[in-house]
Amino acid sequence: MRYAEYVVTGWVLTGAVLGGYRLWLTVRARRAREVLARR
Amino acid sequence: MTLLPRPVNIVLGWTTLVALGALVVFGLWVAPPDAVQSDAQRLMYLHVPAAWLAYLAFFVTALTSALYLWRRTRATVWDHVAGASAELGVIFTGLTLVLGSLWGRPIWGVWWAWDARLVTTAVLFFLYLGYLALRRIPGDADARAKRSAIAALIAFVDVPIVHFSVSWWRTLHQEGTVFNSELSPEIGGTMAFTLWLGVLAFTLLYVYLLSKRYELSVLQEELEAVELEVAIAERIGEPAPRIDAAAGAVRDTR
Amino acid sequence: MTLVREALLVSGKDLRIERRAKVTLSQVVPFAAIVLLLFAFALDPDRGVLTRAAPGLFWIAVLLASLLAVSRSFAVEAENGARDALRLSGLDPMAIFLGKSLAVLAQLLVLEVVLTIGVVVLYDLSLRSLVPLALASVAATIGVVATGIVYGVLTAGLRLRETLVPLLVLPVVTPALLGATRAWEASVDGVPGEAWPWVAVLGAFALIAGTVGLLAFGPLLEES
Numbered sequence: 001m002r003y004a005e006y007v008v009t010g011w012v013l014t015g016a017v018l019g020g021y022r023l024w025l026t027v028r029a030r031r032a033r034e035v036l037a038r039r
Numbered sequence: 040m041t042l043l044p045r046p047v048n049i050v051l052g053w054t055t056l057v058a059l060g061a062l063v064v065f066g067l068w069v070a071p072p073d074a075v076q077s078d079a080q081r082l083m084y085l086h087v088p089a090a091w092l093a094y095l096a097f098f099v100t101a102l103t104s105a106l107y108l109w110r111r112t113r114a115t116v117w118d119h120v121a122g123a124s125a126e127l128g129v130i131f132t133g134l135t136l137v138l139g140s141l142w143g144r145p146i147w148g149v150w151w152a153w154d155a156r157l158v159t160t161a162v163l164f165f166l167y168l169g170y171l172a173l174r175r176i177p178g179d180a181d182a183r184a185k186r187s188a189i190a191a192l193i194a195f196v197d198v199p200i201v202h203f204s205v206s207w208w209r210t211l212h213q214e215g216t217v218f219n220s221e222l223s224p225e226i227g228g229t230m231a232f233t234l235w236l237g238v239l240a241f242t243l244l245y246v247y248l249l250s251k252r253y254e255l256s257v258l259q260e261e262l263e264a265v266e267l268e269v270a271i272a273e274r275i276g277e278p279a280p281r282i283d284a285a286a287g288a289v290r291d292t293r
Numbered sequence: 294m295t296l297v298r299e300a301l302l303v304s305g306k307d308l309r310i311e312r313r314a315k316v317t318l319s320q321v322v323p324f325a326a327i328v329l330l331l332f333a334f335a336l337d338p339d340r341g342v343l344t345r346a347a348p349g350l351f352w353i354a355v356l357l358a359s360l361l362a363v364s365r366s367f368a369v370e371a372e373n374g375a376r377d378a379l380r381l382s383g384l385d386p387m388a389i390f391l392g393k394s395l396a397v398l399a400q401l402l403v404l405e406v407v408l409t410i411g412v413v414v415l416y417d418l419s420l421r422s423l424v425p426l427a428l429a430s431v432a433a434t435i436g437v438v439a440t441g442i443v444y445g446v447l448t449a450g451l452r453l454r455e456t457l458v459p460l461l462v463l464p465v466v467t468p469a470l471l472g473a474t475r476a477w478e479a480s481v482d483g484v485p486g487e488a489w490p491w492v493a494v495l496g497a498f499a500l501i502a503g504t505v506g507l508l509a510f511g512p513l514l515e516e517s
Contacts, residue, residue: 002077003145010082010141011067014089014134018244021130025251032258039265165464172460176451182516186447189509190461193443196505197465204468204494208475 042120042253055247058240065233073230079145084233086138088241089131090156093163096128096245100170101195104188116253118184119260121191122174123252125167127245132164155206162201166194180260296391299384303392308399310369317362317400322407325358329411338416347416348477351408352470356437358404360459362397363441367449376449376517386511390442394506398438405430422480425488429476432495436469437462439502443509449517468498 001007041048066084073080100121107117139157140150151157174187311317332350336342343350370376379389412418420426444461448454472495479488 002072003079006141006145007067007078007081010085010138011063013137013141014085017130017134018248022248022251025248025255029251029255029258032255032262036258036261036265039269162464162467165460169457169461169464172457173448176453176457178451185516186513189513190444190447193440193465193505193509196501197468200468200498200501204471204498207490207494208471 040254040257042116042250048247048250051243051247051250055240055243058236058243062233062236062240065229065236070229070233076146079142080230082138082142084237086135086142087234088237089135089138090160091238092241092245093128093132093135093160095242096124096131097163097167097195097198099124099249100128100191104191104195107184108188108192115180115184115260118180118188119253119256120249121184121188122171123249123256125170125174125191126252127248129164129167129171131241131245132160132167135160136164153209155202155209158205158209159198159202162205163198166197170194177263296385296388299388300391300395303384303389304395304399305392307366307369307393307396311396311400316365317404321358321361321365321400322404324361325354325404325408326411328354328357329408329415333415343416344418347412347418348481349474350416351412351477352433352473354408355401355405355434356463356466356470359397359401359434359437359441360462362400362404363438363445363462364455364458366393366397366442367445370449376514380514380517386514387507389514390446390506390510393445394435394438394442394503397442398434401434401438402431405434418481420481421483422485422488425476425485425492426480429473429480429488429492429495432492432499433469433473433476435499436495436502437466439499439506440466440469443502443506443513446510446513446517449514469495472498 043051062084066081070081070084072078103117103121103124106112107114107121136157139160143152144150170187170190173190174183176183329350332346332354333343336346367376370379409420413420441458441462444458444465448457448461451457472491476488476491476495479485479491
């Protein structure tokens with residue numbers, strides 16, 4: 001693939017950002033539920 | 040507590056995943072390389088959907104802000120959605136800018152160009168950041184929601200003005216035309232399909248993430264209320280109230 | 294009292310405070326002048342960059358100064374419950390908005406005259422077509438002030454407002470910076486024909502900003 005470094009960087013970055021955000025949301029929500037349940 | 044009913048959320052999640060998977064397959068493999076841009080074209084399958092979503096998210100923030108401000112439709116759900124959509128908007132706007140940069144570099148040899156669309160997107164990015172910073176300031180939830188809503192609407196009204204003045208500025212300088220061929224008219228067949236697939240997949244992803252972010256927002260509000268009760272109790276010297284008592288107390292005072 | 298009368302009452306109050314405290318005169322104007330100086334250090338004067346960039350540099354200096362001027366406009370009401378007093382005074386919020394905007398506008402126009410002299414002297418700028426230049430400047434300043442006053446009242450009483458207001462205001466007023474700079478460039482080059490469209494853009498921006506301000510100021514003042 002021509003310009004593979006740009007294409008791959010772009011796609012991997014997008015996946016990482018969106019996937020990472022989804023993960024962050026899940027982790028934060030779980031932590032919040034734990035704190036609320038504990039009290 | 041959730042924006043959409045649970046079964047809808049689950050179906051949405053899996054459909055999004057399938058759509059994104061199809062996008063990867065089509066974008067990186069099935070779609071042919073462009074005649075002019077070669078494989079760099081493949082970044083467009085992400086850049087254009089991301090840009091579309093940046094503006095959609097912004098529109099949703101403005102719409103829900105207006106719904107919150109208008110007394111007849113005021114409800115905290117609108118405030119939560121506005122904030123969640125804005126956060127997603129920042130992410131997609133950031134992605135749009137970075138992907139645009141990665142696409143521009145091999146094609147035009149520059150990491151950035153003062154093209155009208157890119158500049159407007161950059162301004163949009165900062166408008167969002169300001170809005171999110173404003174939301175983060177603690178205080179009375181209703182006051183915070185109202186001023187955030189007004190800020191969102193002002194920003195929304197501003198975007199077309201920015202776009203108009205910047206695009207006029209750039210056409211006067213005759214440089215914008217080179218960079219504007221991202222959507223060349225010859226795009227057709229598999230490439231056009233992949234682009235639309237990207238728009239669809241990203242839109243589904245947006246709704247899915249919005250739903251999850253909304254849940255988190257609601258949980259955070261509950262957490263804030265509980266922490267406030269705990270802090271007050273500690274100040275007074277009483278034992279900290281239990282969650283249901285705290286939630287009940289909060290609900291009573293509303 | 295009519296809207297205009299009430300507005301003049303408020304602007305008179307703000308200007309009288311300024312006349313006594315002289316904050317804009319003794320702090321904001323020097324600040325803008327220092328910014329002009331800084332640009333000279335940043336951009337080598339010997340290479341003609343300063344003269345060519347002068348309109349843009351002028352307007353950046355004005356923008357930064359306007360942030361301070363707007364901040365000051367609300368700082369005068371920060372103590373002793375003055376803002377509550379303003380809210381309870383029975384004055385039409387639109388009049389308060391107009392009055393505060395007029396006061397800041399007056400101060401900024403004075404500042405712009407001073408800075409124009411500064412730019413002509415320091416950056417060797419020759420102004421050819423003064424009418425479009427002046428009109429563009431007034432229109433741009435009105436747009437910037439109206440926007441600033443709206444965000445000023447929006448953040449009034451909040452912690453962290455000093456760092457928040459610039460972040461909120463500057464992206465919104467980019468069309469004003471754009472239009473003002475282009476109008477100045479056309480006026481400086483002696484091609485006023487190119488300036489007039491930008492003056493129109495600036496006028497539209499001022500109108501929209503003013504309208505939004507008139508509508509939003511009341512509700513925002515209530516919440517502050």
